[in-house]
Amino acid sequence: MKLTALLALCLSLVLSAFAQDRNRIAGTILNNSTGQPVPNASVFINGTSKGTVSRSDGGFELTGINKGSFELVVSSVGFQTLVLQLSSDTLPIAIELRLQPRMQELESVTVMPWERGSWKKYGRTFIEGFIGTSAAAQDCEIRNKKALRFRYASKAKVLEVMADEPLIIENKALGYRITYQLEGFTRNWKLRTVVFTGYSFFEELQGNPQKQQEWKEKRKQVYKGSLMHFIRSLYNDRLSQDSFEVRRLRKVPNVEKLRIQKLNEMEKQHKIVQGGRISFPTQGKVQKDSLNYFQQILKQDDSLALIGKYLLNADSLITTGIDSTKTIFFQDYLQVVYRKAQEEKEYLYDYRIFRPAGFQKSLIRLTPALPIVIQRSGLFFPPQNVFTIDYWGWSEKVSHMLPWDYQPDRL
Structure with a gap:
């Protein structure tokens, strides 16, 4: 009986090791211009806590990769970020990855220049659109703000933000240290939109058991009702x-708002002025000649x-x-x-x-x-x-x- 249990345990360990080996990526990272190894490059699966850093010879290894499609991200200061679309069905694989020096990319930029040292001017806008304004946002800090650069187009009312290196963000509300490779951030006041794209890697912060339990509860609270929760x-x-x-x-379209706006324009052109105020046509038994009604309709959205x-x-x-x-x-x-x-x-x-x-x-x-x-x-x-x-x-x-x-x- 003991021999059977021992054999079963050994078989389980072998199968586990085999599964780990199957879900494995190994590779080498090289400088595309010189062919030399790139040490200390970040290699991670986007949006997860699974990642590593390349060795002095440029080599790296990731194991225990979950089933499904994923993005493998390779980034290093001074190089363009490399992103590969992969699937667990193709594993295990051994690959050679070549990083392009970022200098070549910067030399080609001839458009409106980026501003450095503009944190006081644009920092709050960036934080609100990127980190957020939730209760948890109050406990988040970007440790390397100086890496950020800003560009504002006053006529278009568009703010763009980029970073010279991955942003290091400490979220003390949820207990994560996030390395975020910001690929782009745009705040458009005319369209009333905020869009940002990038690649993230998560590491858990250290804390005593009480703090760990607190983070665990807050993570669950944030997860409930989130977009991630909904997709799952x-x-x-x-x-x-x-x-x-x-x-x-x-x-x-909000037809009534369009009608009121048209009447407003007609008033400005002095086409229907009666005693200095607008006179609205009747609809059914309701007399719509109230200035209050006029103002309430104009506050509505352009669409219903x-x-x-x-x-x-x-x-x-x-x-x-x-x-x-x-x-x-x-x-x-x-x-x-x-x-x-x-x-x-x-x-x-x-x-x-x-x-x-x-x-x-x-x-x-x-x-x-x-x-x-x-x-x-x-x-x-x-x-x-x-x-x-x-x-x-x-x-x-x-x-x-x-x-x-x-x-x-x-x-």
Whole structure:
């Protein structure tokens, strides 16, 4: 009996080692210009806590890679970031990677110059759009702010930000040290949008058992209702069980606002002035000659939302391919309500919403309107094609960012 148990244990260890070896990437990083090894280059799987640094001979090794598609990121100061799209189906592999010196890229830049030392002028705007304004954001710090450079186009009202080296961000609210390779940040005041792209690597901060437990609870709190939670729930067909309500939403022009604006223009041109105020035509039995009504309509959005009556399930959004790949596609918008957590008070303050906190309500849109691939981890490709509005538009920032290999305890 003991011999059988021992054989079973040995077999288990062999199989485990075999699986580790199969999910393995080994390689060498070289300078493309000189052919020399690049030591101390960061090699990591984007958005996870799995990574390493190249040795003095440029060699590296990553093991225990999870199933699915992923981005392998290689970055080093003075070189352009290299990103490879890989799949666990192709593992194990041994590869030679060549990094292009960044100087060649900088010499080709002849457009409006970047500003250094502009943190006082643009730092707060960048922090609010990148780190966020949540309660967790108050405990986040960028350790190398001097690496940031800014460029503002006053006519277009667009702020762009880049970094000379990976940003080192300490999130003491969630217990992570994040190395973020910022590829681009744009704040457009005319379009009222913030877009940033980059590659992230997570390391856990050190803390006593009490602090570790505190971080564990805060991570779970941030995870609940997040975009990651929603994609995982959608993938596993658990929307209802996980308290997500999903409906289709279509935006249509606000015809009444357009009518009021037209009347306003007519007044400015002195075409319908009666005693110094606008006289509105009647609609039905309601006399719309109130200045208050006029002002209220002009405060409305340019479009109105038509929300679907019926809840959607995963089957109505997901298509499964022959190779078991899952994709989602929808027209217009999806409205996603998470009914197990309420909005943060900071969200209400930032959006000037004067009411008690309600359930977290977000909009999601595909731009362009093309299918995206989703994975069990919550990862989706391409990430830049997913545009979030309302609660997720506010919350999905670096201060709430979790690694794709994060797994909460039972919710």
